[in-house]
Structures are given as structure tokens and as C-alpha cells.
Amino acid sequence: MADFTQTSTISITCPKRITPLLRQELSDLGFPIIKERLAGIETKGTLNDCMMLNLSLRTAHRVHFMLKDCRPKNGEELYNELIKIPWEDYIDKHGYVSVTSFIKTRSVTNTQFANLKAKDAIVDRIRQKTGTRPDSGSNLNKTVVFIFWKNDRAQIYLDTSGESISRRGYRTETSVAPMQETLAASLILASKWKPGQHFINPMCGSGTIAIEAALQALNKAPGLLRPNYGIKHILGFDEERWNDLRTDLKNKSEKDFEGRIIATDHDVRAVNATRKNARTAGVDHLIEIKKCDFKETEIPSDKTGVIMLNPPYGDRIGNEKDLEPTYEGIGDFFKQEATGYWGYVFTGNFDLAKKIGLRTNQRIEFYNSTIDARLLEYELY
Known part of the structure; x- marks a missing residue:
């Protein structure tokens, strides 16, 4: 089971030019600002904190929880780094995992190749440890792993949002060119x-x-309408804690x-x-x-x-x-x-x-x- 109380880097993405507004939201919620990027902010927190962030942030797209920071030279080294991560603690052996990425490195020119190497490492590790492997594919409605690989540095995250949290769940009808x-x-x-x-x-x-x-x-917290998030499919997810948090946010509205x-x-x-x-x-x-x-x-x-x-x-x-x-x-x-x-x-x-x-x-x-x-x-x- 994943330790939902362990602290790590949390990387929160947002559209370009919205970072100052996201910074203010995070400060209002009491989170430290560790680093600002063109389209996101890094803070510190736990997987339990990721629950709050997914439900509360209005300007963010995704909440990524870091598992590993490494410097692979090629796809094989990426595989070797990922297979060391105890994926069996995070992903149900009978579950489903998808891999998404941002890759800008000379080491790998084919994003799909890197995603495939990462997926292979994840399912191989789980199969070695449990005798069974989860299904995998492109759907973002279960456990999602995100790889940020720029130049010689690769960061491995759990995507605790899954689908972008900009999709609140209320827009069932659209007119011409709806605004995000x-x-x-x-x-x-x-x-x-x-x-x-x-x-x-x-x-x-x-x-x-x-x-x-x-x-x-x-x-009113914008994420209360949406039923599914990536974090709900991580082993160790506390449904009671989630429901208590939702109730608390509802009471504050x-x-x-x-x-x-x-x-x-x-x-x-x-x-x-x-x-x-x-x-x-x-x-x-x-x-x-x-x-x-x-x-x-x-x-x-x-x-x-x-x-x-x-x-x-x-x-x-x-x-x-x-x-x-x-x-x-x-x-x-x-x-x-x-x-x-x-x-x-x-x-x-x-x-x-x-x-x-x-x-x-x-x-x-x-x-x-x-x-x-x-x-x-x-x-x-």
C-alpha cells in the first residue's frame, strides 16, 4: 500500500500565463511555493494533500506526485530506473495503468517508445512481485503515471488527477467554441x-x-461535482478520508x-x-x-x-x-x-x-x- 502521509514534491500544471493565479490559490491553501515554471508550480505535500488540491484548485490542470528523480541516458536506462520503483505498492495487480509523458531529450526522439518502456517496467515489476500484471492502455480513468523527461533529467510522477481537473463535470451541453x-x-x-x-x-x-x-x-470547491480522480485508484486510498474532506468542503461553501x-x-x-x-x-x-x-x-x-x-x-x-x-x-x-x-x-x-x-x-x-x-x-x- 502507498504511504499517503509521505512528503514529496507535488508538481501542479496549469495553462501558460495562469501561473500567478495558481500561485495565489496555493498560498491561500497554505502550500509553500518551491518553484515556478512557465506552466506550473512545484510545492511540497503528501498524497493526502493531493486530495485537497484536486478538489479545491480552480486554475490547475493536473496534480502530479513525484516518485523518482533520475538521469537516464536512453530508453533502457529509463526502464532500469522505473523497475526499481515499488509499483506493487501503488497499482493494483488486477487494475489498469496508463502512461503519459512530456519528453524533450536527445536520448529519445519517439515519445511512444519512452511510454512503452515505462509501461513495460511498471507491469514487469508488478508481475515479478505478485505473479500477476495489471492491464494497460490509453484511458485516463484509473491509475495514471506521468513522465517528465527534459534534457538529461527524468521525473516520475503519479498523476493524481487522471483527466484534467479543468473538466469539472457540469458542462454536459456546449454551444459554439466553449471556453475551458x-x-x-x-x-x-x-x-x-x-x-x-x-x-x-x-x-x-x-x-x-x-x-x-x-x-x-x-x-464552492470546483472539484466536488466530479466523481472520479486518478488518486482514487492508488492502493491505500482512504475512501472515508476522501468523503470527510468532501463533506468539510461542502460545509465551508x-x-x-x-x-x-x-x-x-x-x-x-x-x-x-x-x-x-x-x-x-x-x-x-x-x-x-x-x-x-x-x-x-x-x-x-x-x-x-x-x-x-x-x-x-x-x-x-x-x-x-x-x-x-x-x-x-x-x-x-x-x-x-x-x-x-x-x-x-x-x-x-x-x-x-x-x-x-x-x-x-x-x-x-x-x-x-x-x-x-x-x-x-x-x-x-
């Missing part, structure tokens, strides 16, 4: 919105931004919040998708979802907050020339309807952004997948 949950949560955290203020989300699409805002307003969250879209399919996804997330009673053009979205005047739009920007949806009136309309909407609010537009088209016609307060850098994008901030006097 991690990115939506990051946009909100990067804005000046605070729970208790109004959050207005015209052009809501499938509702990801509005739903993530509701989860943050409730202080609020039942309601001040301020209104309003989500609108002119497309009835988007509105229906938002309603269904919000219902799955358990926040449909907290989000006011309406079908209307973005310019007709209600902006409450009793107090202020944030208005956040994610308009199409021509790369994947719509024609750039056809979208110019939309961006001009956003500028007019901000000037005429949103006095006292902070306005935000997330876009990957900087030429179209100029059509908004307002001076930005900030231009916060993000990626939307591989697209260079900005969260444009406007102080609306």
Missing part, C-alpha cells in the same frame, strides 16, 4: 470582481464564465450570496445550454439566464460590479469584418449602460479590440488554447 473551465475561472480571478458584487455576463455561450462566477461566489449573476445570449441554443449546465452544477437558481442581445442585458444600478464578455473574434467563429459592428457596439454598451462598473472583454483579435473605442485600464495576457489573447479591462466612469 480553468480559463473562465482565471479570467474572473484576474478581474476586480469580488463575491457580493454583481456579475454580468452577456454573450454567455454555454455559461461557463457565469457558472464559475457562481461557484466562486459560493466559495455558502448557500447563497449577495449580488446578482446575470447571463444572457441572443442564441436560444446557448441559453438552453447555460440553463442545463447551471442545473448540473447546482447553481441554476442563482444565475438569472435570459435570451436577449447583449445590448439589452439588464445592468442593475443599486450597486456596481463587473461586466465580462467573450465575443467571437474571427479565428474560429464569424468573419472579422462582420464582427466590427459587434465590437463597436460593446464600446457603446459600456459607455451608455455600465457607468460605475468594471468592464472586461476577452478576445484574441487585437484589431477588433480597437473598435471598442475605449481606453483600457489593463491588458491582461492569457492564452485561449494556442491563441494569444487578452482580457481587456475598462474602468467605466
Whole structure:
């Protein structure tokens, strides 16, 4: 059985440019920041800590628990290093294991070759020690091993997340080009919105931004909806401890919040998708979802907050020339309807952004997948 109380390096991955937000999340949870990378952070903790991280982090993709740090010169040496690890303590001999990797070394030019060597070492070790070997394949719904091999250094991890924890489990319906949950949560955290203020989300699409805002307003752990994680398939996993942790996180979340969250879209399919996804997330009673053009979205005047739009920007949806009136309309909407609010537009088209016609307060850098994008901030006097 694995020792879930043993401390090791925990490597947490996230999209590029989101690292500062992940750093703040980890600090708020009381974890030390050991090292920052372009797309992730290293901290210290136990497998028990990995339970908390998987359930709690909004900006992360995966939580990796290090088993070994080595310097193999080729695939054979990688095999020899891996077969020394007591895999029989981590992986059920009747279970299932998959191997994923990031490999950038002159020693190995074929990632699949390295993955195969690693898989062979794992199952050979378990067969030597138990007389039986687990199944293996590409599915990420059971035990997952991750290899990070750059230059002459290889680090071997248990992937305690399995599927990316950006997949919360509530988005059962999508509209055109849905936004990743991690990115939506990051946009909100990067804005000046605070729970208790109004959050207005015209052009809501499938509702990801509005739903993530509701989860943050409730202080609800984003991972509570998802039933499966890689850590649940590691030998020694304590189901009772997991359930107690989930109960504790549920008890810390609020039942309601001040301020209104309003989500609108002119497309009835988007509105229906938002309603269904919000219902799955358990926040449909907290989000006011309406079908209307973005310019007709209600902006409450009793107090202020944030208005956040994610308009199409021509790369994947719509024609750039056809979208110019939309961006001009956003500028007019901000000037005429949103006095006292902070306005935000997330876009990957900087030429179209100029059509908004307002001076930005900030231009916060993000990626939307591989697209260079900005969260444009406007102080609306």
C-alpha cells in the first residue's frame, strides 16, 4: 500500500500565463511555493494533500506526485530506473495503468517508445512481485503515471488527477467554441470582481464564465461535482478520508450570496445550454439566464460590479469584418449602460479590440488554447 502521509514534491500544471493565479490559490491553501515554471508550480505535500488540491484548485490542470528523480541516458536506462520503483505498492495487480509523458531529450526522439518502456517496467515489476500484471492502455480513468523527461533529467510522477481537473463535470451541453473551465475561472480571478458584487455576463455561450462566477461566489470547491480522480485508484486510498474532506468542503461553501449573476445570449441554443449546465452544477437558481442581445442585458444600478464578455473574434467563429459592428457596439454598451462598473472583454483579435473605442485600464495576457489573447479591462466612469 502507498504511504499517503509521505512528503514529496507535488508538481501542479496549469495553462501558460495562469501561473500567478495558481500561485495565489496555493498560498491561500497554505502550500509553500518551491518553484515556478512557465506552466506550473512545484510545492511540497503528501498524497493526502493531493486530495485537497484536486478538489479545491480552480486554475490547475493536473496534480502530479513525484516518485523518482533520475538521469537516464536512453530508453533502457529509463526502464532500469522505473523497475526499481515499488509499483506493487501503488497499482493494483488486477487494475489498469496508463502512461503519459512530456519528453524533450536527445536520448529519445519517439515519445511512444519512452511510454512503452515505462509501461513495460511498471507491469514487469508488478508481475515479478505478485505473479500477476495489471492491464494497460490509453484511458485516463484509473491509475495514471506521468513522465517528465527534459534534457538529461527524468521525473516520475503519479498523476493524481487522471483527466484534467479543468473538466469539472457540469458542462454536459456546449454551444459554439466553449471556453475551458480553468480559463473562465482565471479570467474572473484576474478581474476586480469580488463575491457580493454583481456579475454580468452577456454573450454567455454555454455559461461557463457565469457558472464559475457562481461557484466562486459560493466559495464552492470546483472539484466536488466530479466523481472520479486518478488518486482514487492508488492502493491505500482512504475512501472515508476522501468523503470527510468532501463533506468539510461542502460545509465551508455558502448557500447563497449577495449580488446578482446575470447571463444572457441572443442564441436560444446557448441559453438552453447555460440553463442545463447551471442545473448540473447546482447553481441554476442563482444565475438569472435570459435570451436577449447583449445590448439589452439588464445592468442593475443599486450597486456596481463587473461586466465580462467573450465575443467571437474571427479565428474560429464569424468573419472579422462582420464582427466590427459587434465590437463597436460593446464600446457603446459600456459607455451608455455600465457607468460605475468594471468592464472586461476577452478576445484574441487585437484589431477588433480597437473598435471598442475605449481606453483600457489593463491588458491582461492569457492564452485561449494556442491563441494569444487578452482580457481587456475598462474602468467605466
